[in-house]
Amino acid sequence: xxxxxxxxxxxxxxxxxxxxxxxxxxxxxxxxxxxxxxxxxxxxxxxxxxxxxxxxxxxxxxxxxxxxxxxxxxxxxxxxxxxxxxxxxxxxxxxxxxxxxxxxxxxxxxxxxxxxxxxxxxxxxxxxxxxxxxxxxxxxxxxxxxxxxxx
Amino acid sequence: xxxxxxxxxxxxxxxxxxxxxxxxxxxxxxxxxxxxxxxxxxxxxxxxxxxxxxxxxxxxxxxxxxxxxxxxxxxxxxxxxxxxxxxxxxxxxxxxxxxxxxxxxxxxxxxxxxxxxxxxxxxxxxxxxxxxxxxxxxxxxxxxxxxxxxx
Numbered sequence: 322x323x324x325x326x327x328x329x330x331x332x333x334x335x336x337x338x339x340x341x342x343x344x345x346x347x348x349x350x351x352x353x354x355x356x357x358x359x360x361x362x363x364x365x366x367x368x369x370x371x372x373x374x375x376x377x378x379x380x381x382x383x384x385x386x387x388x389x390x391x392x393x394x395x396x397x398x399x400x401x402x403x404x405x406x407x408x409x410x411x412x413x414x415x416x417x418x419x420x421x422x423x424x425x426x427x428x429x430x431x432x433x434x435x436x437x438x439x440x441x442x443x444x445x446x447x448x449x450x451x452x453x454x455x456x457x458x459x460x461x462x463x464x465x466x467x468x469x470x471x472x
Numbered sequence: 473x474x475x476x477x478x479x480x481x482x483x484x485x486x487x488x489x490x491x492x493x494x495x496x497x498x499x500x501x502x503x504x505x506x507x508x509x510x511x512x513x514x515x516x517x518x519x520x521x522x523x524x525x526x527x528x529x530x531x532x533x534x535x536x537x538x539x540x541x542x543x544x545x546x547x548x549x550x551x552x553x554x555x556x557x558x559x560x561x562x563x564x565x566x567x568x569x570x571x572x573x574x575x576x577x578x579x580x581x582x583x584x585x586x587x588x589x590x591x592x593x594x595x596x597x598x599x600x601x602x603x604x605x606x607x608x609x610x611x612x613x614x615x616x617x618x619x620x621x622x623x
Contacts (some may be wrong), residue, residue, distance in 0.1 A: 327514035328562075339514065352536075355540070356537065356540045357539045359543060359552045361552065379536075379539070381536045385507035385530075386534055388508050388530070388532050389506070389508065392510060402510065404531055405563070406560070407562070408560070409559070411558070411559070412555070412556070420593060424536025436606065448530075
């Protein structure tokens with residue numbers, strides 16, 4: 322398993338070939354009942370009358386599934402995937418029960434830390450796509466990644 | 473129950489008095505094992521040696537709990553809480569097992585839509601605090617909110 326240090330990452334580097342997660346209707350509803358209990362995430366009829374025009378997964382469920390796909394992807398920073406925060410997170414299209422999601426990610430920036438020479442920040446864009454290659458989530462996150470220190 | 477339309481919301485308006493959620497260690501670990509299976513979210517010893525210096529909830533678990541607190545709060549837009557996306561999402565401090573979280577939110581901007589007169593966007597900052605009044609998450613989201621239409 323290749324672990325990436327800050328020194329190994331460059332803008333433009335891409336990580337694809339992720340696994341896929343199938344969005345199970347029941348799981349989507351139980352996630353919503355615990356964390357986002359709104360009718361359009363839990364009830365078919367209410368969802369049809371809503372802005373989503375049908376059952377849609379909670380955006381937070383999509384974000385969580387995206388994280389799982391990213392953790393299982395080829396992008397493996399040495400210290401794990403540790404997000405300091407996000408500059409952007411959006412859901413251009415709803416995620417539906419039965420969708421199959423995968424992710425692609427791309428390094429946008431690599432910045433060694435001035436105050437902490439042992440680490441730096443990597444800005445990573447992660448795109449979540451459904452089985453029709455439609456983008457259902459875009460996130461741009463800042464990750465803390467260790468440097469490869471001389472010994 | 474008071475439902476808010478776009479016309480009822482103004483910048484500076486605040487919503488407090490949220491419920492509290494206690495972060496259960498077991499739930500935090502099962503959330504991580506499903507969505508963010510990294511050692512520092514699941515194993516005490518690995519977590520102590522990590523950047524978190526102890527078990528920490530996945531940021532996505534914190535985000536999901538925050539959504540639950542927001543849905544249950546006094547902020548009730550007429551069409552539900554529908555996020556188009558976020559301009560910012562960050563986790564200044566780790567969330568620990570046993571923490572008790574609550575949220576506060578503030579309207580930052582209210583913008584009627586030019587192309588869709590029946591709705592608009594509300595920019596809402598939501599702050600998640602622990603029992604020590606420390607900020608553990610800040611998000612700035614853009615929500616789709618219906619207008620109060622004349623009949």
